[in-house]
Amino acid sequence: xxxxxxTAMADLDEDVVLAEIxxxxxxxxxxxxxxxxxxxxxxxxxxxxxEKDYFLSELIMSAEIFNEAGKLLGTxxxxxxxxxxxxxxxxxxxxxxxxxxxxxxxxxxxxxxKVIDLGVDVPAAKFxxxxxxxxxxxxxxxxxxxxxxxxxxxxIEEIDAAGLRDGLKILVGGGPLDExxxxxxxxxxxxxxxxxxVDWFKTxxxxxx
Amino acid sequence: MTTPTNxxxxxxxxxxxxxxxxxxxxxxxxPVISWSDAFCANHVGAPMSRFSSxxxxxxxxxxxxxxxxxxxxxxxxxxxxxxxxxxxxxxKMKIAGRDLPEGTPWMVDEQERIAESxxxxxxxxxxxxxxxPWAQQNLGITVPSYIQQSIAARIxxxxxxxxIGVPTYTVAFGGGTPLEALSAGRTMSRFVRDLHRIPDxxxxxxxxxxxxxxxxxxxxxRESPVKPxxxxxxxxxxxxxxxxxxxxDRFVWPYLKSMVEAIIEEGVVxxxxxxSCWDRELPRLRxxxxxxxxxxxxxxxxxxxxxxxxxxxxxxxGDVPSAMLSYGTPDEVRAYCKALIADMGDGFILSPACTMPxxxxxxxxxxxxxxxxx
Numbered sequence: 001x002x003x004x005x006x007t008a009m010a011d012l013d014e015d016v017v018l019a020e021i022x023x024x025x026x027x028x029x030x031x032x033x034x035x036x037x038x039x040x041x042x043x044x045x046x047x048x049x050x051e052k053d054y055f056l057s058e059l060i061m062s063a064e065i066f067n068e069a070g071k072l073l074g075t076x077x078x079x080x081x082x083x084x085x086x087x088x089x090x091x092x093x094x095x096x097x098x099x100x101x102x103x104x105x106x107x108x109x110x111x112x113x114k115v116i117d118l119g120v121d122v123p124a125a126k127f128x129x130x131x132x133x134x135x136x137x138x139x140x141x142x143x144x145x146x147x148x149x150x151x152x153x154x155x156i157e158e159i160d161a162a163g164l165r166d167g168l169k170i171l172v173g174g175g176p177l178d179e180x181x182x183x184x185x186x187x188x189x190x191x192x193x194x195x196x197x198v199d200w201f202k203t204x205x206x207x208x209x
Numbered sequence: 210m211t212t213p214t215n216x217x218x219x220x221x222x223x224x225x226x227x228x229x230x231x232x233x234x235x236x237x238x239x240p241v242i243s244w245s246d247a248f249c250a251n252h253v254g255a256p257m258s259r260f261s262s263x264x265x266x267x268x269x270x271x272x273x274x275x276x277x278x279x280x281x282x283x284x285x286x287x288x289x290x291x292x293x294x295x296x297x298x299x300x301k302m303k304i305a306g307r308d309l310p311e312g313t314p315w316m317v318d319e320q321e322r323i324a325e326s327x328x329x330x331x332x333x334x335x336x337x338x339x340x341x342p343w344a345q346q347n348l349g350i351t352v353p354s355y356i357q358q359s360i361a362a363r364i365x366x367x368x369x370x371x372x373i374g375v376p377t378y379t380v381a382f383g384g385g386t387p388l389e390a391l392s393a394g395r396t397m398s399r400f401v402r403d404l405h406r407i408p409d410x411x412x413x414x415x416x417x418x419x420x421x422x423x424x425x426x427x428x429x430x431r432e433s434p435v436k437p438x439x440x441x442x443x444x445x446x447x448x449x450x451x452x453x454x455x456x457x458d459r460f461v462w463p464y465l466k467s468m469v470e471a472i473i474e475e476g477v478v479x480x481x482x483x484x485s486c487w488d489r490e491l492p493r494l495r496x497x498x499x500x501x502x503x504x505x506x507x508x509x510x511x512x513x514x515x516x517x518x519x520x521x522x523x524x525x526x527g528d529v530p531s532a533m534l535s536y537g538t539p540d541e542v543r544a545y546c547k548a549l550i551a552d553m554g555d556g557f558i559l560s561p562a563c564t565m566p567x568x569x570x571x572x573x574x575x576x577x578x579x580x581x582x583x
Contacts, residue, residue: 012405014402014405014406053453054453056452057401057404057453060397060401061401063398064402094309094310094313095316096303096316096318097316097317097319098319099397102397102398106398145314146531146534146536146567146568147313147314147535147568149532149535149536176508176530176531176562177532180533180536181536184536
């Protein structure tokens with residue numbers, strides 16, 4: 001594994017990351033090994049975020065670099081690296097605010113979660129369809145507007161009614177969505193930031209190992 | 210506390226209460242105010258589509274809502290201007306009747322609307338040299354005529370509120386940091402990457418923008434027919450929650466500091482409407498003169514920490530949680546407000562965290578108003 005790559009990823013040095021990937025590809029290093037080094041760097045980013053050495057902008061930047069790296073490595077390689085499980089993700093119906101959702105998408109993808117991003121203003125039927133198709137470990141519903149909490153609740157109720165909740169966890173997040181609101185909508189976990197979702201996937205994977 | 214039935218006397222009593230809180234003196238009771246926004250339309254049964262798109266009408270509806278809730282000491286804003294709010298953030302707003310079903314509150318549709326090269330255009334032409342043609346071309350907004358309409362609507366809305374004895378707490382003239390608009394126009398992800406890859410070009414655009422914005426704010430204060438009680442400095446993405454000290458010290462603090470100082474120089478209170486968590490940088494805000502600012506927080510900042518650090522320098526305003534107002538019970542709201550009032554003491558204004566949620570329950574709003582009357 002390339003320590004240069006993982007260190008550059010942790011330091012958010014995009015130029016070195018991309019140059020090192022090109023060098024490793026030139027020398028025939030398998031893509032999964034390259035992604036593994038990137039993920040090691042991302043784990044350090046997550047640790048620094050939890051220790052308040054890094055802030056949201058550094059999380060966003062790390063995800064941006066990972067996205068750029070993914071372009072060099074190809075979708076198949078990054079999908080194959082989604083070893084922690086699958087998340088179906090979207091903002092709830094009638095809410096188009098997607099900064100939080102996009103941070104979650106990028107951060108989770110860069111930590112080894114395969115993310116199926118349904119976009120914004122997603123009706124419950126679309127979540128159900130994606131759950132049936134992808135059999136995810138979790139669904140992530142993002143909601144910034146208090147006026148849409150009812151839609152989150154209705155969406156979760158539809159997932160329940162369709163018999164899709166067994167073995168599936170519902171993660172929710174968004175500025176005003178606190179623990180009380182999480183109970184109101186019927187979620188399993190309220191994620192105040194993206195790293196809480198990462199930790200949930202890691203804990204789940206460790207328990208299954 | 211009995212509110213006088215005469216609107217002029219009621220206005221004076223409410224204004225005195227707010228002034229005492231801002232001056233860190235003891236008011237007759239804790240002032241309570243609200244930026245009620247889309248809640249007003251739901252409250253009085255007005256169509257959200259018209260409320261969102263007709264400036265004068267939004268002022269009428271706002272005044273009707275406050276007339277029905279006489280416990281409030283002020284309306285934070287006199288009118289709702291969603292399209293303009295979006296425009297100054299280089300974005301488009303989705304609004305009911307045009308982009309959303311009737312009854313839905315407006316929401317910003319954040320897309321990548323400016324390119325990396327636009328930093329250089331702003332640096333060369335200044336903010337208005339860029340923004341005026343950009344808004345016309347991309348949003349169909351003719352800036353000078355819009356500003357005229359906006360000023361007229363604000364004046365009328367403020368007069369309408371005053372006629373029922375309600376002061377208008379603040380007015381927005383563009384006070385903020387350049388980071389807010391640029392990060393929205395680029396999208397947050399692109400903007401963060403720009404800060405890492407091309408920081409000097411971003412800063413050049415900010416440096417060309419900011420003096421012009423300060424000039425506009427100072428001129429607007431001087432030309433106001435009535436001196437505003439406070440001038441709005443609205444920040445969210447500039448929060449220390451987004452940026453570590455190195456980036457924050459370079460791309461936020463110098464602009465924030467000079468804007469607030471400019472407002473204070475004009476003899477007006479700076480309304481620091483700071484969303485997201487500001488815990489880390491609260492000590493910096495002590496640099497502003499005593500009694501010159503109000504720190505308004507949205508429940509992400511620890512309001513009791515803010516009191517501890519800033520309480521002897523500035524009034525604190527906040528922070529009844531949006532979710533509680535929309536989905537909690539009156540007992541929960543009353544208990545939250547009473548605890549807050551007891552802990553915050555003088556130099557405190559009770560208000561919703563950020564704006565009043567559009568779907569706040571009326572009984573919860575009433576509970577908030579009752580809490581100050583103990």
